[in-house]
Amino acid sequence: MTPVLELQNVSVAYGGIPAVTGVSLRVAAGSIVTVIGPNGAGKSTLLNAVMGVLPAQGSIRFNGRDLRDAGVEARVQAGMSLVPELRELFASMSVEDNLRLGAFRHRAEGRAAATRGLDAIFALFPRLQERRRQKAATLSGGERQMLAMGRALMARPALLMLDEPSLGLAPLIVRDIFHTITELRRTGVAILLIEQNARAALQVSDHGYVLETGRVTLQGPSSDLAADKRIVELYLGHGTQ
Amino acid sequence: MDPTITLILLQDGIVNGAIYALLALSLVLVFAVTRVVFIPQGEFVAYGALTYAALDAGQMPGSVWLLCALGAAACGASLWTQRRMLPPRALARLLAGTLGIPLAALLLTRELAPLRPGVLVQALLALLIVTPMAPYLYRVAFRPLAQASVLVLLIAAVGVHLAMGGMGLVLFGPEGSRAAGFSDGSLDLGSLTVPGQSLWIVGLTLALMLGLYGFFEFTLYGKALRATAVNRLGARLVGIGTAQSGEIAFSLAGLIGALSGILIVPLTTVYYDTGFIIGLKGFTAAIIGGMASYPGAALAALAVGVLESFSSFWASAFKEVIVFTAIIPVLLWRSLRGGVVEDEE
Numbered sequence A: 001m002t003p004v005l006e007l008q009n010v011s012v013a014y015g016g017i018p019a020v021t022g023v024s025l026r027v028a029a030g031s032i033v034t035v036i037g038p039n040g041a042g043k044s045t046l047l048n049a050v051m052g053v054l055p056a057q058g059s060i061r062f063n064g065r066d067l068r069d070a071g072v073e074a075r076v077q078a079g080m081s082l083v084p085e086l087r088e089l090f091a092s093m094s095v096e097d098n099l100r101l102g103a104f105r106h107r108a109e110g111r112a113a114a115t116r117g118l119d120a121i122f123a124l125f126p127r128l129q130e131r132r133r134q135k136a137a138t139l140s141g142g143e144r145q146m147l148a149m150g151r152a153l154m155a156r157p158a159l160l161m162l163d164e165p166s167l168g169l170a171p172l173i174v175r176d177i178f179h180t181i182t183e184l185r186r187t188g189v190a191i192l193l194i195e196q197n198a199r200a201a202l203q204v205s206d207h208g209y210v211l212e213t214g215r216v217t218l219q220g221p222s223s224d225l226a227a228d229k230r231i232v233e234l235y236l237g238h239g240t241q
Numbered sequence B: 001m002d003p004t005i006t007l008i009l010l011q012d013g014i015v016n017g018a019i020y021a022l023l024a025l026s027l028v029l030v031f032a033v034t035r036v037v038f039i040p041q042g043e044f045v046a047y048g049a050l051t052y053a054a055l056d057a058g059q060m061p062g063s064v065w066l067l068c069a070l071g072a073a074a075c076g077a078s079l080w081t082q083r084r085m086l087p088p089r090a091l092a093r094l095l096a097g098t099l100g101i102p103l104a105a106l107l108l109t110r111e112l113a114p115l116r117p118g119v120l121v122q123a124l125l126a127l128l129i130v131t132p133m134a135p136y137l138y139r140v141a142f143r144p145l146a147q148a149s150v151l152v153l154l155i156a157a158v159g160v161h162l163a164m165g166g167m168g169l170v171l172f173g174p175e176g177s178r179a180a181g182f183s184d185g186s187l188d189l190g191s192l193t194v195p196g197q198s199l200w201i202v203g204l205t206l207a208l209m210l211g212l213y214g215f216f217e218f219t220l221y222g223k224a225l226r227a228t229a230v231n232r233l234g235a236r237l238v239g240i241g242t243a244q245s246g247e248i249a250f251s252l253a254g255l256i257g258a259l260s261g262i263l264i265v266p267l268t269t270v271y272y273d274t275g276f277i278i279g280l281k282g283f284t285a286a287i288i289g290g291m292a293s294y295p296g297a298a299l300a301a302l303a304v305g306v307l308e309s310f311s312s313f314w315a316s317a318f319k320e321v322i323v324f325t326a327i328i329p330v331l332l333w334r335s336l337r338g339g340v341v342e343d344e345e
């Protein structure tokens, strides 16, 4: 079966300075793959390149299709969604408007279809329903993360990419977010999850990659990685919760 | 100063202010969505007015040829930028949009212009000829610069303004024109006589503002445009094409500019370069409103119109000076408050 996403030898540079070098990675349909690594390893750079926000070298194939010439909008149209590190919400617009715009890809289906999608998101994140008329700017950090994920899910993507969804959130909310990620598995969406919280990421994922200074240094089934001595020492040992 | 004169000046100010308000709104819209300061707005006013006047005189307006040329240029530019990704349906839409519309305008004008089909048809035809120039200009001059800084976009806008000003002289000649209004009647309100055209101006302005409000507040495309203005990357991430948003914003600005010209040409003689000073007053209002707030810009535009009409009564030689000087205290106040429109990224 063709993987949803397949990267071969992908490199990204900022003005000549490499940030990601020769990364190869695959995400099978319906699976959760995580990329872990320290701050500054190039994780966000990699995701942004996959989404087309940054130009990249190497091959990026999505459902078997080469995305070389596709812009961000075309990738969304093809079924990718990214929840970026900075969330990029429409701050001065309401929660509901943010979510409805998430379904922009399906605009031809009309408002009623979008409303059904909205109800599904509200079932997943009841907090958003309570706040549906509020402006996105007034939300708390956890709610903003829920809104960003909800907005991405409104597109009903084949691949959902999450850039550090737990960043800056209180431990209880982090648990909720990871719980939601496992819930999403049932909808069949493939997930590429980027995290510094290696323990939680390896728990919810099927397969993991370790990225260090722009290169993949380790990869394997998540349960193996979680037991790997080097990982335990570097990411799961004392000091990291 | 007796109350009648005050009322007349006030009425003048409101009518002019309504036009400035429309222009200010479209400037804010274009800036918010594309970061382009739309200096050529004034040329759209002049083109709209002069195209309508030519049709009113039963002549073929020269602007129709410019429309064809711009359409062809936009077609070429878009074929080039989208050369690697152009499915057949998109190609068909591109050709219809950039070649079909000018051709239709050309044929319609050929048929209708000699017949002098009446103000309404002439106005619609003038809108059809002038409005699409704005999205074509966007495709040719601004879309390739989408990643550039506000300053570079401003320079491009000045370039387009100069080019369109020169073309205006070529197409319409140096003489001014006037044309028939939408209504010859007038409304008597005690000592005040309100010309029918003024009512048309205020009425259409209000209708257009309500329409825009509805568009931005209640339609998905209107919200998509707002989203692009609020967070460009966020908009791209949900699949809203910034190029399409820019094109819609420019189309609205072109429509508003052309309509403003059609509305004023029955009241005042319009020359090929008259639009600039009118656009500049809309710009003044937009700046007072901070280039970001629609109600702020509209209110400021009314104030600019009233200020202008009163200063033309008291010190007519200085009326432009007074209006444009009004910007200085506002800018000072804004910069002291720190509420400057910043360049994102």
Ligand SMILES: Nc1ncnc2c1ncn2[C@@H]1O[C@H](COP(=O)(O)OP(=O)(O)O)[C@@H](O)[C@H]1O
Pocket: A014, A019, A037, A038, A039, A040, A041, A042, A043, A044, A045, A046
């Ligand atoms: N906009 C940028 N311009 C230049 N260098 C950048 C930019 N963004 C990130 N970098 C550099 O690229 C490297 C990878 O960054 P990033 O992808 O954000 O890492 P991570 O998400 O793993 O923390 C870092 O060394 C960072 O300094």
Ligand SMILES: [Mg+2]
Pocket: A043, A044, A045, A085, A164
């Ligand atoms: Mg990061």
